[in-house]
Amino acid sequence: MTMTALKTRAHPAVEGGLQLEVTNVSLQTESIISITLADPSGERLPSYVPGSHLVVQYGSGVNAYSLTESGSAPSEYTISVLRVEDGAGGSVAMHRLSVGDRVYVSRPRSAFAPVSTATHHLLVAAGIGITPVLSHARAAAERGIAASLIYVYRPGAGAHVADTRELLGPGLIECTDRGSFQKVLTEHLTTQALGTHLYVCGPAAFMDAVLDQARELGWSPARLHSEAFGAAPLDEGEPFTVNLVRSGVRLEVPAGVSLLETLEKAGRSIPNMCRKGICGECSLSVVRGAPQHRDLYLTDQEKAANTTMMCCVSRSEDPELELDL
Amino acid sequence: MRSVSMPPTACTGLEPGFRGVICASFGAAGDIAKQDTGGRPRHDLHFASATPNTLSDLRTVLGASHVGVRLVLAGPQADIRAAAAVAAECGLLEEEVTLLSDEAGPRVVYCPHCLTTTIDRAAGSEVECQGCATVLAITDHFSRRKGAYLGYSAHAEEAS
Numbered sequence A: 001m002t003m004t005a006l007k008t009r010a011h012p013a014v015e016g017g018l019q020l021e022v023t024n025v026s027l028q029t030e031s032i033i034s035i036t037l038a039d040p041s042g043e044r045l046p047s048y049v050p051g052s053h054l055v056v057q058y059g060s061g062v063n064a065y066s067l068t069e070s071g072s073a074p075s076e077y078t079i080s081v082l083r084v085e086d087g088a089g090g091s092v093a094m095h096r097l098s099v100g101d102r103v104y105v106s107r108p109r110s111a112f113a114p115v116s117t118a119t120h121h122l123l124v125a126a127g128i129g130i131t132p133v134l135s136h137a138r139a140a141a142e143r144g145i146a147a148s149l150i151y152v153y154r155p156g157a158g159a160h161v162a163d164t165r166e167l168l169g170p171g172l173i174e175c176t177d178r179g180s181f182q183k184v185l186t187e188h189l190t191t192q193a194l195g196t197h198l199y200v201c202g203p204a205a206f207m208d209a210v211l212d213q214a215r216e217l218g219w220s221p222a223r224l225h226s227e228a229f230g231a232a233p234l235d236e237g238e239p240f241t242v243n244l245v246r247s248g249v250r251l252e253v254p255a256g257v258s259l260l261e262t263l264e265k266a267g268r269s270i271p272n273m274c275r276k277g278i279c280g281e282c283s284l285s286v287v288r289g290a291p292q293h294r295d296l297y298l299t300d301q302e303k304a305a306n307t308t309m310m311c312c313v314s315r316s317e318d319p320e321l322e323l324d325l
Numbered sequence B: 001m002r003s004v005s006m007p008p009t010a011c012t013g014l015e016p017g018f019r020g021v022i023c024a025s026f027g028a029a030g031d032i033a034k035q036d037t038g039g040r041p042r043h044d045l046h047f048a049s050a051t052p053n054t055l056s057d058l059r060t061v062l063g064a065s066h067v068g069v070r071l072v073l074a075g076p077q078a079d080i081r082a083a084a085a086v087a088a089e090c091g092l093l094e095e096e097v098t099l100l101s102d103e104a105g106p107r108v109v110y111c112p113h114c115l116t117t118t119i120d121r122a123a124g125s126e127v128e129c130q131g132c133a134t135v136l137a138i139t140d141h142f143s144r145r146k147g148a149y150l151g152y153s154a155h156a157e158e159a160s
């Protein structure tokens, strides 16, 4: 494996990025490994905002992984990768890396940043969703900001459990079954001081349940932050209609088919590279309607503006979207 | 954050951990009584005006309440703006605060030249800064952090 990673050319999604060397691989659980990357000549790496991710090239594809450190003045980057046997191959390739291998990676990108005015961070993670949340917990500890973490994992299958225990002490609540999680969550959602913001990462259904309950209990959307990516494959989504206002064409986007695929089938060529919401290449301008953003590329503010969407993964909250096409 | 020696309930009657709607009115504001809280529990506060003392009471109440709470402020602009700034400091977000202002009431204007605030009682479009005597045009831009409208030098072009 040692040289193969670099024989291939850099994927466009990691262009302008870095070439790093694997300096450590350690087993977190049976199916999760942590990989440490550093500059081969020992240079310091670019700092990053807590909750950032790295796009990593494997063979001819790319994948995004959350960085697990706090991000201030790093000399190495650490990611944790869950092995997905029936995935597109990225995680399996990552699991084959060994010390000394070189990989192309992007510069860190932020799409799940902590709010600077928050006085308390309530972190909620399930499974491999712990990775960006761990970065938040570390940054909060460094900056002296209060944080608590509700961490849900299957017994014996939790990554970074020792790290989170050491970092958060009594601020960590571990849940290994649904019932206890529900009780803990409700209790936390109803007892937070006003400076609190919530950050959640995990499988889509898990995040939806947490966010729905928070909204029901009066949390306004600006207090809720989620990382809708990486932990699980995206679901099929609801069908919706797009209206291409410049050409006067209407197209139906069925469940399980992306907007990008629908446009391509209709003979449109839309620039794209990663086709998984990472690179930002397939961006479209939205004239009317609210996209259901499922990408990792746009920032929270850009998503909230609802004027741009990544058509390879994002869908629509409204029955119809109008696009500038 | 909540290390008050006297429980907030002693002065305001608010139960700790309140997550309903707090309706705070200043002066003789009347229309707050009609404010619909959508069936959520409501807690009323009345203050004569926004003074350091009444604002500190408000701070105590907000310090004891929890995420989920909403705040409705009614009264003269200067008072509810000052209260809104306190709410922001306490961690309430803009969308969690409703302002019901008596439009005719005095406004607070912030001077970008000397950084003082001046109360405009005349409800006009200009006011003389009490800090540096610049005539300030009053913009619609309200800074929640400063609790004031932003002013700018009204006659800057003429001076040069």
Ligand code: FES
Binding pocket: A271, A272, A273, A274, A275, A276, A277, A278, A279, A280, A281, A282, A283, A295, A297, A310, A311, A312, A313
């Ligand atoms: S193709 Fe990369 S974000 Fe859509």
Ligand SMILES: [Zn+2]
Binding pocket: B111, B112, B113, B114, B115, B116, B129, B130, B131, B132, B133, B134
């Ligand atoms: Zn002045």
